[in-house]
Amino acid sequence: MLAPLSKEEFRRLLTCFEDAGYVEANLRKHLGAAELPSRQLRNEPRLLDRTAEPTLLNALLRWFWLGRPQTEAQAADSVPADFRALLLNCGLLRADAGTLSATAMLLPWDGFLVAADFPRAIERAEPEMVLWPNPTSKFLARFAIRRHSRATLDLGTGSGILSLGAARFSDTVVATDLNQRAVSFAAFNAKLNGVESIEVLAGDCFAPVVNRRFDLILSNPPFFITPQQGYMFCDNSMELDGLCRRLVKEAPEYLNEGGYMQMLCEWAQVSGQPWEERIAEWLDGTGCDAWVMKGLTQDPAEYAQHRIRETTLDTADDASLYRGYMTYYRDRGVEAIHDGLVVMRRRAGTNWMQLEEVPKTPNGDLGELVLSTFAAHDLLSQLQDDESLLAVRPRLSGHARLEQVCEQSGGRWAAESITLRLISGFPFHLALQPLVAEFLATCDGTRTAGQAIEEFAVVANAPLDTVRSECLAMMRKLIDRGFMVVAPG
Numbered sequence: 001m002l003a004p005l006s007k008e009e010f011r012r013l014l015t016c017f018e019d020a021g022y023v024e025a026n027l028r029k030h031l032g033a034a035e036l037p038s039r040q041l042r043n044e045p046r047l048l049d050r051t052a053e054p055t056l057l058n059a060l061l062r063w064f065w066l067g068r069p070q071t072e073a074q075a076a077d078s079v080p081a082d083f084r085a086l087l088l089n090c091g092l093l094r095a096d097a098g099t100l101s102a103t104a105m106l107l108p109w110d111g112f113l114v115a116a117d118f119p120r121a122i123e124r125a126e127p128e129m130v131l132w133p134n135p136t137s138k139f140l141a142r143f144a145i146r147r148h149s150r151a152t153l154d155l156g157t158g159s160g161i162l163s164l165g166a167a168r169f170s171d172t173v174v175a176t177d178l179n180q181r182a183v184s185f186a187a188f189n190a191k192l193n194g195v196e197s198i199e200v201l202a203g204d205c206f207a208p209v210v211n212r213r214f215d216l217i218l219s220n221p222p223f224f225i226t227p228q229q230g231y232m233f234c235d236n237s238m239e240l241d242g243l244c245r246r247l248v249k250e251a252p253e254y255l256n257e258g259g260y261m262q263m264l265c266e267w268a269q270v271s272g273q274p275w276e277e278r279i280a281e282w283l284d285g286t287g288c289d290a291w292v293m294k295g296l297t298q299d300p301a302e303y304a305q306h307r308i309r310e311t312t313l314d315t316a317d318d319a320s321l322y323r324g325y326m327t328y329y330r331d332r333g334v335e336a337i338h339d340g341l342v343v344m345r346r347r348a349g350t351n352w353m354q355l356e357e358v359p360k361t362p363n364g365d366l367g368e369l370v371l372s373t374f375a376a377h378d379l380l381s382q383l384q385d386d387e388s389l390l391a392v393r394p395r396l397s398g399h400a401r402l403e404q405v406c407e408q409s410g411g412r413w414a415a416e417s418i419t420l421r422l423i424s425g426f427p428f429h430l431a432l433q434p435l436v437a438e439f440l441a442t443c444d445g446t447r448t449a450g451q452a453i454e455e456f457a458v459v460a461n462a463p464l465d466t467v468r469s470e471c472l473a474m475m476r477k478l479i480d481r482g483f484m485v486v487a488p489g
Contacts, residue, residue: 002091002104002115002188010192013086017106017113020056024108027065030057036105036119036132037066039313054078064092064106067118069099090192104185109133109161110141112193115185116159122231123313130185131233133161140220140264141165143341145367153209153254155219155247155263158233160186162218163198170216173198176208179232206250214254217261221247225266225303225337227328230311240332241267248282248342255288255346262370263342271333276355279342288344289351291373293358295340300329303337343370352377364399364424369482372425376479379486389472392486394452395445399424400483402437420483428481435460439471440478445487449475 005013017023021030028034030050037044047066051058059078062068072095075084084100087093092115093100104115114133121129131137141162149170154163157175163186166173175186175198183202190198201208223244224234236243244265251261269275275294283290298306304325308318328334354377362369383389399422406413418437421429432440439456443449449472457467478484 002184003089004188004191005086005090007194009086009089010194013083013090014113014192014194016080016083016086017060017108020060022057022060022064022106022108022113024110027061027108031061031065038119039123040309056080060106063100063102064104067102067105067120069101072098072100075100090188105132107132109138110165112161112164112189114159114161114164114189115192122311125230125312127229127231128179128181129231129233130159130179130182133159136264137161137220140218140262140341142362143262143343143366143370144218145216145260145262145370146365147367147371149215150256151212151214152216152218153212153214155206155217156221157186157200158182158220160189160198160200162220163200164189164193164195166216166218167195167197170197174209174212174214175200176203178202178204182233205247206254209254212254213256213259215256215259217251217254217259217263219247219261219263221263221265223264223266224307225268225334226307227324234311240270240334241265244342245282248344249286251344252286252288252346255344257346257348259346260370261288261342261344264339265342266337266339268332268334269336269338271335275336275338279355280353283342283344283353286344287348287351288346289374289377290345290353291343291370292353292355293341293343294338294356295358295360297336297338299336300326300334304329343374345374352381359426359428362426366425369425372482376482380476380479383476386468386472389475390450390453390468391448392488393445393447394443394449394475394479394484394486396440396443397422397483397485402432402440422482425482428483430478430481430483436474443484449486 031047032050035041035043037047051061054077056078059070059075062070088095091103094103105118107114107116116132117129144165146169152166152170152173154166154173154175157163157177160175163173163175177183180202183200187200221243222232222234222236225240226235229235229237244267247263255261267279269278279292304322308321312321401421401423403419403421405416407416415434418432418434419429420432421427442452453468453471454464456471457464460467475484479486
């Protein structure tokens with residue numbers, strides 16, 4: 001069992017790891033790639049070779065990355081005695097018959113050091129294993145809205161990485177999990193990293209926080225759509241996507257007005273029902289605006305194979321497992337399984353809903369992307385009539401870029417295509433005509449939309465009414481997608 005040290009002892013422990021070079025950027029360089037030991041990747045011989053030299057960093061990597069025991073004599077040669085004592089006192093190392101073994105994996109992430117179970121917990125099919133910082137949690141962390149939050153809830157915290165990140169902009173963070181081992185790991189990781197604003201509670205869904213309200217809820221729940229309940233970190237007992245539906249329906253009760261919930265999830269597409277219709281039902285009547293960003297779509301056969309490969313290393317039962325998965329999907333009419341991010345904002349009044357498939361390579365400040373997208377919807381709802389839109393002063397976003405592709409023709413370059421692109425957030429793009437591109441260049445915030453359109457109608461030698469109608473429709477689209485921002489007239 002991991003045990004707390006004093007604040008000063010934990011501070012010294014972190015300093016020892018940092019001084020040894022056990023930090024994210026250095027480990028990528030030292031190991032060649034910061035990949036975990038895996039029977040599937042068959043990379044353990046390479047990792048052992050990369051850590052063969054008897055140094056302090058290699059000793060730490062063999063313990064806390066590879067999970068390899070070392071004799072006390074080996075450790076004494078490379079690990080200072082006071083460092084070993086701290087590791088033993090907090091339970092990260094266990095001594096047994098002259099051998100020192102690590103009890104947890106330690107991964108540097110975003111300036112934190114995070115304890116979790118080793119990958120071999122999957123090999124041993126340990127249902128209460130606590131997952132290390134994985135791609136889905138890191139993805140949600142990138143999307144987290146990093147504005148000041150009076151209170152943030154990390155629902156289904158696991159190792160607690162979302163809580164650690166949220167503590168940077170939150171007065172208080174509540175981290176909850178049904179898995180008692182996850183609760184223990186999350187509490188330890190908060191103390192290990194010197195974060196005192198995190199409260200860790202055990203319980204199912206919203207039960208631990210009844211009658212409490214939050215400015216932000218982050219959730220990476222156990223959303224796998226499977227016929228089994230092998231691991232608490234990914235499986236749940238509800239039918240298909242029932243757990244995610246439940247969280248969407250219940251979340252508004254725990255949000256302050258203007259508060260956001262951001263949840264990664266999967267949902268089924270069943271026969272006779274478009275995916276948009278299914279998830280729209282979840283959101284209907286919640287009193288929240290919502291933006292659903294659909295990512296990957298898999299057919300059931302592909303999904304079953306992928307999940308079996310992820311969670312079962314022994315291939316002996318592959319055939320029966322696959323039959324069980326496919327029977328489950330066929331009996332329920334599942335045609336596809338989608339994954340994505342659901343963002344909800346509690347707001348009184350008439351709510352809006354945007355459901356869409358988005359590009360898979362977002363970049364930049366994704367929390368700011370969420371806020372700006374909701375702000376754009378708010379703005380457009382205020383500018384529904386043409387006169388109000390004509391009065392604002394539009395300008396292109398600083399993230400907008402115009403790309404022109406040319407071809408050689410008749411001894412000169414001729415424009416083949418012109419595309420307006422966003423270089424931050426999702427890489428949305430829009431094909432433009434040359435004259436329209438010139439018009440957008442005049443939208444620099446110094447004139448109203450009405451003035452810019454009148455000038456453009458003259459340049460285009462076209463009827464003002466026609467130009468106004470087409471330009472306003474385009475502006476609404478550009479504002480909605482983040483290409484254009486506006487200031488009051």
